[in-house]
Amino acid sequence: MKGYILKRVLYMFITLFLIASATFFLMKIMPGTPLSNAAKLTAEQEAIILEKYGLNDPVPVQYVKYMANLAVGDLGISFQYDGRNVTSLIMSRIGPSAQLGLQSMIFGSIFGILLGIISAIRYNTIWDYGATFVAVIGKSIPSFVFAALLQYYVGVKLQWFPVAFWEGWEYSVMPTIALAVFVVAVSARFTRTEMLEVMSQDFITTARAKGVSGFAVVFKHGIRNAMIPLITILGPLAVGLMTGTLVVEKIFAVPGLGEQFVRSITTNDYPVIMGTTLFFSFFLILVILIVDILYGVIDPRIRLAGGKD
Amino acid sequence: MEHILEVKNLHVSFDTFVGEVQAVRGVDIKLNKGETLAIVGESGSGKSVTSKSIMRLIPNPPGRIKEGQILFQGKDLAQYSERQMQKIRGSEISMIFQDPMTSLNPTMTVGKQIMEGLRIHQKMSKSQATARALELLKLVGIPNAEARLKQYPHQFSGGMRQRVVIAIALACNPKILIADEPTTALDVTIQAQILDLMKDLQDKTGTAIILITHDLGVVANAAQRVAVMYGGQIVETGTVDEIFYKPKHPYTWGLLASMPKLGASDTDLIAIPGSPPDLSDPPKGCPFAARCPHAMKVCVDHMPDATEVSGTHKAACWLLDERAPKVEKPVEASVGGAR
Numbered sequence: 001m002k003g004y005i006l007k008r009v010l011y012m013f014i015t016l017f018l019i020a021s022a023t024f025f026l027m028k029i030m031p032g033t034p035l036s037n038a039a040k041l042t043a044e045q046e047a048i049i050l051e052k053y054g055l056n057d058p059v060p061v062q063y064v065k066y067m068a069n070l071a072v073g074d075l076g077i078s079f080q081y082d083g084r085n086v087t088s089l090i091m092s093r094i095g096p097s098a099q100l101g102l103q104s105m106i107f108g109s110i111f112g113i114l115l116g117i118i119s120a121i122r123y124n125t126i127w128d129y130g131a132t133f134v135a136v137i138g139k140s141i142p143s144f145v146f147a148a149l150l151q152y153y154v155g156v157k158l159q160w161f162p163v164a165f166w167e168g169w170e171y172s173v174m175p176t177i178a179l180a181v182f183v184v185a186v187s188a189r190f191t192r193t194e195m196l197e198v199m200s201q202d203f204i205t206t207a208r209a210k211g212v213s214g215f216a217v218v219f220k221h222g223i224r225n226a227m228i229p230l231i232t233i234l235g236p237l238a239v240g241l242m243t244g245t246l247v248v249e250k251i252f253a254v255p256g257l258g259e260q261f262v263r264s265i266t267t268n269d270y271p272v273i274m275g276t277t278l279f280f281s282f283f284l285i286l287v288i289l290i291v292d293i294l295y296g297v298i299d300p301r302i303r304l305a306g307g308k309d
Numbered sequence: 310m311e312h313i314l315e316v317k318n319l320h321v322s323f324d325t326f327v328g329e330v331q332a333v334r335g336v337d338i339k340l341n342k343g344e345t346l347a348i349v350g351e352s353g354s355g356k357s358v359t360s361k362s363i364m365r366l367i368p369n370p371p372g373r374i375k376e377g378q379i380l381f382q383g384k385d386l387a388q389y390s391e392r393q394m395q396k397i398r399g400s401e402i403s404m405i406f407q408d409p410m411t412s413l414n415p416t417m418t419v420g421k422q423i424m425e426g427l428r429i430h431q432k433m434s435k436s437q438a439t440a441r442a443l444e445l446l447k448l449v450g451i452p453n454a455e456a457r458l459k460q461y462p463h464q465f466s467g468g469m470r471q472r473v474v475i476a477i478a479l480a481c482n483p484k485i486l487i488a489d490e491p492t493t494a495l496d497v498t499i500q501a502q503i504l505d506l507m508k509d510l511q512d513k514t515g516t517a518i519i520l521i522t523h524d525l526g527v528v529a530n531a532a533q534r535v536a537v538m539y540g541g542q543i544v545e546t547g548t549v550d551e552i553f554y555k556p557k558h559p560y561t562w563g564l565l566a567s568m569p570k571l572g573a574s575d576t577d578l579i580a581i582p583g584s585p586p587d588l589s590d591p592p593k594g595c596p597f598a599a600r601c602p603h604a605m606k607v608c609v610d611h612m613p614d615a616t617e618v619s620g621t622h623k624a625a626c627w628l629l630d631e632r633a634p635k636v637e638k639p640v641e642a643s644v645g646g647a648r
Contacts, residue, residue: 203415206412206413206474209399210425211398224417
């Protein structure tokens, strides 16, 4: 197991290196320079600034320099925020994004899994149709529509929660719900399909023949065997939510990572683009590793295969 | 003799999109204490549905018990609620299933699966249940039981898994054990071991066994009495000797004739021509009439009543009527089969 994790961590660094390289060159192909929007600069001033940030060097030289800095953990300095370190910039923005992501993930998956289980054990009844309806709505209508509806009805009409900004926990409620709708839909659909499959298996009949109650059959024998495909999709979904969901953050004026990422692209703020991309990739790979380890925890058959590796 | 289980006129139907399928149509079974009763029949004859109905494990919907009684120690299980049945299942009546590869939970240790029933029914503490599980594993002949207890089903071979399934079923000393084709999915050598084990355990515990099978070789070796099922009905019932040496129903003749015999060449494999009746539209008369070489006009229109051949032997066939022509069993069936 230890050897397996070590190997996976090594792969993780190789993957990050490849992502960093690809992003770096793609970014250089993008039109414009970081100064494209600053119309008031003279050609001379521009040259001085480009020289100062090392943007006049040939691209391969810039690449080697960047990678050398990256190797020691230095993500560079932002262009748009005068002299601010990219790492601290990301760290100052990750808080709200992570909180929203985590909250919507926990709320969404618990609610979705319960909905899916109800669908599966009340298969082809009004309960199942109701849950399926909720899931289809949640998956097909984009989150910003829910966000706008929530703002208008819950925020403006009912005035239960603040409409926007980020000044306390109550400010996180509506964006969390708006983000969770999709999570609910996805996990409900997957849970339903998997539970239907699992509940028709022989070992479920064995458990019932032992005198295990219906509730315990579902929760002790059913769910665990339905978990594998579920965590496969929920893991990466969680990363996406936690590292910032642009539209919802924008609508609720949440100072999160997603909002910053878009601004860095429109202003060609290279170090921030690189930093955010790498940060996101790092999280994604980490979560995939955790999901792989979780497979083994959930299913002993996978655990052994990994152990021999 | 005291009956521990008596099934009376059991009708089980499934409501499907093609209409009602009458899987079991008026089955009567009597099971004595400590005996082994084999229910024999081909696929779709209703033998598994009958056994699952006794445990009330038929999913409802689509399945339902339409009519009849399932008397266990004088109480009608057909009227029991789900909660009442949960107390019976695993403690009074247990079941083992056909395929040991799929009948154990892959994500739970074998020990936990054995202990589960003990903790529910006998309210054992964890250490008591562990001790009993250990004892059970030894009883069913699994070596190195302490280590095996903590292992998962995929670490066991098919035969070993079936031993675990038996250990689970016998954990709470049930009065009845229903074995639904317990050896069908196993190698022939392992089949013999499992049957011997079941016999051995029956001698020790006095559990009555209902053995569902389509393998007459298994029946000859393991059972005292046999019920032959066809088209959702029991067509003949008797002791093993009566069924093998003095069978009265043409379907039983066919079953016995289709047993492969030692020394016969491949071309001698005999089959009963035709296929079982469609139970969504069951025949009015005898369900076997369409395939029976001795069928008469009356067979098609009227279902024969069971005729008592001896105190233990009954068959439902018009040939046993005094007005019918004398037809004898065509070929001498040999006893023994696969073992």
